Amino acid sequence: MKLRSKLLGTLAAGLLLAALAVQRLNHLDESAPRSTPFQSSPALVERGAYLARAGNCMGCHTARGGTEYAGGRAIPTPFGSVFSSNLTPDAETGLGRWSADEFWAALHNGRGRDGRLLTPAFPYDNYALVTREDADALFAYLQSLPVVAQPRREHELRFPYNTQAALAVWRALYFRPAVFQPDAQRSAEWNRGAYLSQGLGHCNACHASRNSLGATAGLNDFSGGMLDALGWYAPSLHDPAEGSVANWSAPALQQWLKSGRNDQASALGPMSEVIRGSTQHLSDADLSAMASYLQSLPQHSKPAAAPERRPELKLREQGAQLFADHCASCHGGQGQGVPGIYPALAGNRALLMANPANLLRIIQRGGFAPSTAGNPRPFGMPPFAGVLSDTELAAVASYVRTAWGNQPQGAPDVRPLDVLQAKDQRVD
Structure with missing residues (x-):
């Protein structure tokens, strides 16, 4: 009985200390009201x-x-x-x-x-x-x-x-509140870019991986994550095979943030909305600062995932014919695209990520770059969800991920079940 009472007392004391710690941690860095109106x-x-x-x-x-x-x-x-x-x-x-x-x-x-x-x-x-x-x-x-x-x-x-x-x-x-502190080892431009990207721009709100409670590893985490409720994958900005811009020229990155497109890529999905509503309106100096910061992010590739599925060769063969019928007129028979108009698919890293969510979202619902001052009439891709069956959509996706020397990071072939699951994602 005494042991039980002692254990209960210890537990109660532990819970009280935990509650006090939670309370204290929820009142950090709370400044007093300003002295002047x-x-x-x-x-x-x-x-x-x-x-x-x-x-x-x-x-x-x-x-x-x-x-x-x-x-x-x-x-x-x-x-x-x-x-x-x-x-x-x-x-x-x-x-x-x-x-x-x-x-x-x-x-x-x-x-x-x-x-x-x-x-x-x-x-x-x-x-x-x-x-x-x-x-x-x-x-x-x-x-x-x-x-x-x-x-x-x-x-x-x-x-x-x-x-x-x-x-x-x-x-x-x-959560620990803290006003941005410039890095004395970095330039004023880099610090401005870090302030905008980490703070108001909240770039890693999408581009960070999150744990089961929805928390990130920190403001410098841009390791990519699935936006489950939207059906899009925000690629890692650390990984050259996903969304890293370290090897882009600074002018190319600034053009992409300003207009939504450059010779390397077009912005689609949630990023299209960000460029249309935000970054296209920023000054050239601030875009240059953001480019300086984003291009300085540490570079590391994700471990290659071993394919867990047997190749679906018949699916790829079906996809080749469907591509010729529906896609080649814009993207070219060899996936070469049309510079400045239709993106090349050969070597396109958006197709080759281990997670095929973005590819499926674009094929199903179409792909539309933002209408911006620098690109007021962007070319777009029509949706095919109402034209092709789930099996046909999977076949096209499987084909473009493996044609023209493409080598996806994960399982190369997309199954009809993957298409069905992507359809079930909510889109705001």
């Missing part, structure tokens, strides 16, 4: 408008067909859907009653005006790096927007992910 100005609003573009704030905080910045867009996550908030200065449903200090706490500490913890679908682990000056400029801009009354839609997260206790534990494990 916040004052906006036309110059601050203009600067904030630019920073809002850099963060692509409108992209998430605008529902499809809705009013800009009024929120309500569903952000799918593995734990359920989160709905973005109204950023217009409406007093009842938006930011109208917020102070600059409260806005700073949301960006830097992941806390709402009422003190409640925000879900990390709002990437405050990235936004914590934003300086107070830039946060104030963003706030000034958002306060200048037209007022829109649009009530917040409740998140649809499953239990226990919808509780404050679960958020507190997650933050204690994975």
